[in-house]
Amino acid sequence: LFDGKSLSGWTNPYEWGKVWVEAGEIRLQADKKFFLATENTYRDFIFEAEIKMPEGQSNSGFMFRCHQRLNRVYGYQAEVDPSDRQWSGGLYDEGRRGWLHPRSNDAESAQAFVKATKGAFKRDGWNRYRIHCVGNSLRVYVNGVMTTDYFDATDRAGYIAIQHHGEKGKIYRFRNLRIRQLKSPAVLTET
Numbered sequence: 001l002f003d004g005k006s007l008s009g010w011t012n013p014y015e016w017g018k019v020w021v022e023a024g025e026i027r028l029q030a031d032k033k034f035f036l037a038t039e040n041t042y043r044d045f046i047f048e049a050e051i052k053m054p055e056g057q058s059n060s061g062f063m064f065r066c067h068q069r070l071n072r073v074y075g076y077q078a079e080v081d082p083s084d085r086q087w088s089g090g091l092y093d094e095g096r097r098g099w100l101h102p103r104s105n106d107a108e109s110a111q112a113f114v115k116a117t118k119g120a121f122k123r124d125g126w127n128r129y130r131i132h133c134v135g136n137s138l139r140v141y142v143n144g145v146m147t148t149d150y151f152d153a154t155d156r157a158g159y160i161a162i163q164h165h166g167e168k169g170k171i172y173r174f175r176n177l178r179i180r181q182l183k184s185p186a187v188l189t190e191t
Contacts, residue, residue, distance in 0.1 A: 001038060001047075001049075001160065001177040001178055001179050002026060002174075002176075002177040002178070004021075004024040004175070005021060005024075006021060007019060007020075007021060007036075009038060009039050010026075010037065010038060010039065011036070011037055011038075011039050012034065012035075012036050012037075013035070013037055013068045013069065013070060013071065013073060014034040014035070014070075014071050015070075015071060016030060016031070016032060016034055017029070017030040017034035017036070017164060018030065019036055024175055025174060025175045026162065026173075026174040026175070026177070027171050027172065027173055027174075028162065028163075028164035028171070028172045028174075029164065029169065029170065029171050029172075030164045030166055030168075031166065031168045031169070033163070033164065033165050033166035034164055034166070035063060035066075035068070035073040035161040035162065035163050035164075036161060036162050036164075037063070037066070037068050037073060037159045037160070037161035038159050038160045038161070040159075041157050041158050041159055042064075042065070042157065042158070042159075042160060042179060042181060043065075043133075043156060043157040043181070043184055044133055044134045044135065044181065044182040044183065044184045045131075045132075045179050045180060045181050046130065046131070046132050046179070046180045046182065047062070047064060047129075047130070047132075047133075047160060047177075047178070047179045048128065048129065048130045048131075048176065048177075048178050048179075049062060049128075049129055049162070049174055049175070049176060049177040049178070050126045050127065050129070050174065050175050050176045051080055051126070051127055051129065051162075051172070051173065051174050052125065052126050052127070052174075052175075053080065053082050053123075053127075053172065054167070054170040054171055054172065056167075056170070057083075058082060058165060058167050058170060058172070059079075059080065059081060059082070059083070059163075059165040059167075060080035060162070060163045060164065060165055061077040061078060061079050061092065061162075061163045062077065062078045062080070062131060062160070062161075062162060062163075063076065063077050063159070063160065063161035063162070063163065064076050064077075064078065064131050064133060064158070064160055064161075065133060065155040065156065065157055065158035066094070066155070066159050066160070066161055067158055067159070068159055072095065073094065073095070073159075073161050074093075074094050074095030074096055075093065075094060075095070075096070075155055075158055076091065076092075076093060076094075076138065076152075076154075076155060076158075077091070077092040077093070077094045078090075078091065078129055078131055078140045078148070079091070079092050080121075080127070080129075081121070082121065082123050085114075086114045086117070086118065086121070087102065087110075087113065087114075088117070088121035088127070088142055088147070089117055089120060089121065089129075089140045089141070089142040089145070089147025089148055090102055090113060090140075090147065090148060091138065091140060091148045091150050093154070096154075100150060100152065101113070101148050101150050117142065117145060117147045119145075120142040120143050120144075120147060121142050121143070122143065126175070127142060127143055128142070128143055128144075128176075129141065129142055134182055134184075135156075135184070136151050136152055136153040136156075137149075137150075137151055138150045138151070160177075160179065162174050162177075
C-alpha cells in the first residue's frame with residue numbers, strides 16, 4: 001500500500017492535516033483529528049503496518065473496511081492507545097457505535113482485555129499491527145499478540161486509513177504498510 005517514496009494510492013479526505021513522506025515513512029501532523037485513506041477499497045485481506053507514536057499524550061488507529069466522505073471517515077478501527085488505559089489492539093467503531101472490544105461500559109471486559117494483551121504494545125519504538133478480515137471475522141494483532149477476535153457483519157468492504165488524533169504539532173509516523181487480498185468465503189459465521 002505504500003512504496004516508501006510517495007503518497008501514490010492515498011488521499012486525504014479532509015480539508016486539513018499535513019501529510020508527507022520522509023525516510024521511508026508516511027508522516028502525519030495536524031491540530032485536529034484527520035485520517036489519510038487509501039484510494040481503493042478492500043474486502044477480505046491481511047493488512048500489516050508499523051506505527052511510532054509521538055511522546056506524551058497521543059492516540060491513533062488503523063481504520064479498515066471504513067467509509068469516507070469530505071471531512072469524515074467512519075467504521076472499524078484497530079486502536080493505538082499508548083495511555084495507561086492500555087487498549088491498543090482494541091476494536092472501535094469510529095463515528096458510529098463506539099467501543100466493540102473491549103466494551104467501554106463493562107469493567108470486566110476492560111480488565112480481561114488488559115490482562116490478555118498486557119505488554120503487547122510498546123510505548124517507545126515501533127509497533128507492528130496486523131489486521132485479518134475474512135467474512136465477518138475481524139482479528140487484530142499487536143506485535144504478534146492477538147488482541148481482538150470479533151465477529152461483526154456491519155461492513156464487508158471499505159477503505160484502509162491511518163489516523164492523526166489531533167494533538168497540536170505532533171508527528172505520527174507509519175511505515176511498511178502492505179495488504180494481501182484474500183479470496184472471499186461464501187459464508188463465514190461465528191463458531
